[in-house]
Amino acid sequence: MVSADAVFEVRGLGKTYGSGPSAVHALKGVDLDLFAGELVVLLGASGSGKSTLLNLLGGLDLPSAGRLTYRGWDLAGADEAGLTRYRRDVVGFVFQFYNLIPSLTARENVALITEIARDPMAPEEALKLVGLEARMDHFPAQLSGGEQQRVAIARAIAKRPQVLLCDEPTGALDLKTGMIVLEAIERINRELGTLTAIITHNAVIADMADRVLHLSDGRLDREHRNDRRAAVDALAW
Numbered sequence: 001m002v003s004a005d006a007v008f009e010v011r012g013l014g015k016t017y018g019s020g021p022s023a024v025h026a027l028k029g030v031d032l033d034l035f036a037g038e039l040v041v042l043l044g045a046s047g048s049g050k051s052t053l054l055n056l057l058g059g060l061d062l063p064s065a066g067r068l069t070y071r072g073w074d075l076a077g078a079d080e081a082g083l084t085r086y087r088r089d090v091v092g093f094v095f096q097f098y099n100l101i102p103s104l105t106a107r108e109n110v111a112l113i114t115e116i117a118r119d120p121m122a123p124e125e126a127l128k129l130v131g132l133e134a135r136m137d138h139f140p141a142q143l144s145g146g147e148q149q150r151v152a153i154a155r156a157i158a159k160r161p162q163v164l165l166c167d168e169p170t171g172a173l174d175l176k177t178g179m180i181v182l183e184a185i186e187r188i189n190r191e192l193g194t195l196t197a198i199i200t201h202n203a204v205i206a207d208m209a210d211r212v213l214h215l216s217d218g219r220l221d222r223e224h225r226n227d228r229r230a231a232v233d234a235l236a237w
């Protein structure tokens with residue numbers, strides 16, 4: 001359920017890497033509200049600033065200009081300890097590469113996180129949400145790429161994050177496997193109500209998002225809203 005509360009308020013957000021003639025203006029005045037429970041897809045050409053925006057939302061980096069708040073808390077002005085707490089307690093990340101520990105089983109990879117989280121679900125529950133209940137005791141090398149990515153998703157959501165940020169989660173997968181991974185993310189958003197932002201090139205997930213945002217050269221230049229239910233029903237999942 002999408003509610004009317006803005007979870008993130010982004011105003012005039014800018015990010016510049018480097019300085020002088022070699023400075024790169026990766027974001028140039030982005031205005032955006034993100035709401036509780038939304039599934040948002042970010043599209044844009046390579047280099048348009050998608051990862052930069054996601055990293056700022058996730059507290060991995062700080063903006064150079066503008067306002068960025070999470071539930072009214074000034075994320076742009078946070079100190080290192082505040083950012084660490086925020087990333088640990090609030091945000092789940094999924095990246096293109098799974099970064100699983102090869103010597104641990106799927107269950108143990110997830111348990112590594114649930115052991116340090118405040119209100120985690122059981123590793124088994126997280127793995128069930130991504131459809132891996134039959135693969136819990138396999139090692140990463142015994143799993144396909146799509147399965148490994150679903151373990152990484154289970155690891156990201158097992159701490160019940162308020163926000164799930166996914167940067168090209170299907171970038172290393174074929175289209176069909178990618179769909180299974182995106183289906184898992186969509187299900188988590190729907191069942192747990194986790195505000196979810198996904199960078200992807202997959203047009204089908206764009207259809208099942210509540211909103212699709214287009215970044216171009218560091219600016220948000222277009223946005224459209226979907227009838228997400230219709231798209232999800234049409235896929236008959």
Ligand SMILES: Nc1ncnc2c1ncn2[C@@H]1O[C@H](COP(=O)(O)OP(=O)(O)O)[C@@H](O)[C@H]1O
Pocket residue numbers: 017018024025026044045046047048049050051052053
């Ligand atoms: N750490 C960094 N240092 C310098 N430039 C960077 C850094 N990260 C990204 N950039 C530059 O910022 C721009 C936006 O990058 P990015 O957000 O990664 O784009 P996207 O994810 O849309 O491909 C690019 O020109 C990129 O080269």
Ligand SMILES: [Mg+2]
Pocket residue numbers: 050051052167
């Ligand atoms: Mg990127």
